[in-house]
Amino acid sequence: MRSYSRRQLAAYASSRLQEGTDVNQLAAELMASLQESGRVSEIEMLLGDINYELEKAGTLAYARVTTAYPLSDGLRGALHEAIKQTNGVSHVTIDEHTDQNVLGGVHIQTATRTWDATLRRKLMELRKVFTSGAY
Amino acid sequence: MHYWSPLFAESSQPQGLAALGLDLKSFIFQLITFLIVLYLLRRFVFTKLSATLEKRRETLEKSLKQAKQTEVALNKANETAATIVKDAQAQADKTMSEARARAQAIIMESEQSGKQKAERIVSDVRKQLELEKENLSRQLRAELAGLVVAATEKVIQHKLDASQDKTIVDTAIKEIS
Numbered sequence: 001m002r003s004y005s006r007r008q009l010a011a012y013a014s015s016r017l018q019e020g021t022d023v024n025q026l027a028a029e030l031m032a033s034l035q036e037s038g039r040v041s042e043i044e045m046l047l048g049d050i051n052y053e054l055e056k057a058g059t060l061a062y063a064r065v066t067t068a069y070p071l072s073d074g075l076r077g078a079l080h081e082a083i084k085q086t087n088g089v090s091h092v093t094i095d096e097h098t099d100q101n102v103l104g105g106v107h108i109q110t111a112t113r114t115w116d117a118t119l120r121r122k123l124m125e126l127r128k129v130f131t132s133g134a135y
Numbered sequence: 136m137h138y139w140s141p142l143f144a145e146s147s148q149p150q151g152l153a154a155l156g157l158d159l160k161s162f163i164f165q166l167i168t169f170l171i172v173l174y175l176l177r178r179f180v181f182t183k184l185s186a187t188l189e190k191r192r193e194t195l196e197k198s199l200k201q202a203k204q205t206e207v208a209l210n211k212a213n214e215t216a217a218t219i220v221k222d223a224q225a226q227a228d229k230t231m232s233e234a235r236a237r238a239q240a241i242i243m244e245s246e247q248s249g250k251q252k253a254e255r256i257v258s259d260v261r262k263q264l265e266l267e268k269e270n271l272s273r274q275l276r277a278e279l280a281g282l283v284v285a286a287t288e289k290v291i292q293h294k295l296d297a298s299q300d301k302t303i304v305d306t307a308i309k310e311i312s
Contacts, residue, residue: 067300067304068295068300069297069300069301071304072301075301075304075305075308078305078308079308081312082308082311082312083311085312086311086312100292103288103291103292103295104291104295104299104300104303104304105300105303105304105307106303106304106307106308108311115307115311117303117304117306117307117310117311119291119295119303123284123287123288124284126280126283126284126287127280127281127283127284130276130277130279130280130283131273131276131277131280
């Protein structure tokens with residue numbers, strides 16, 4: 001069996017998903033290909049690549065959102081729309097996480113972009129300003 | 136006084152030379168004797184004597200001449216020696232003064248070199264101190280920044296609630312849009 005690169009597999013999976021193929025069948029095909037080429041450990045990376053292809057195609061954006069407190073419905077909706085607009089996709093899937101370490105604000109990561117508007121980042125920048133000798 | 140003379144008889148009264156007390160005969164005899172002695176002396180003695188004296192005179196003259204020449208040569212040698220000594224003295228003086236000057240120059244060079252070395256060391260130490268000062272300053276700023284951030288973090292953790300966080304998230308989302 002011919003060995004395909006991860007990018008090739010991701011492009012294939014993206015097109016098949018857009019066509020509406022059964023997800024389980026597609027997953028089986030992808031696993032078989034990875035097993036054949038001995039690259040089962042690359043499955044996470046392949047999923048990232050598939051997300052990237054889907055987002056690039058404007059179909060779907062998978063966003064990992066991290067906040068200090070759970071998002072309200074209103075904020076969730078606003079975030080949904082903002083990602084749709086900015087990434088130029090028709091659908092957005094938000095994977096929410098809470099982490100007190102961010103202190104406040106929001107961290108959004110998609111396949112093609114990252115936004116870090118957390119208070120943690122702001123404090124790190126402030127630290128850089130102090131240590132750079134600007135003051 | 137009675138003079139013996141076999142050849143001449145005595146006269147009764149002295150006349151002429153006899154009046155003077157001279158006996159002619161003995162005078163002539165003595166004169167002849169004198170002449171013979173003179174001739175003999177001249178022939179056998181005076182010639183050799185004068186030759187010897189002449190030789191001795193020549194020898195003396197030669198010796199004197201040689202002595203004069205020696206004296207002249209000695210004087211010349213003395214003069215030459217004096218000149219050589221004078222020149223040597225002058226050379227020695229010159230060498231001494233050059234050596235002194237060179238020693239002085241070496242001493243000054245050493246002093247200068249030592250001074251420059253000291254200045255270099257001082258400059259290096261100053262640079263080192265400046266670097267250390269900068270390092271300490273940087274460390275201090277880093278420590279201070281760490282403290283400020285830690286303090287701010289603590290304050291935020293205590294003071295920031297969900298509603299305030301909501302405002303922050305809302306502002307961030309608007310910025311993304």
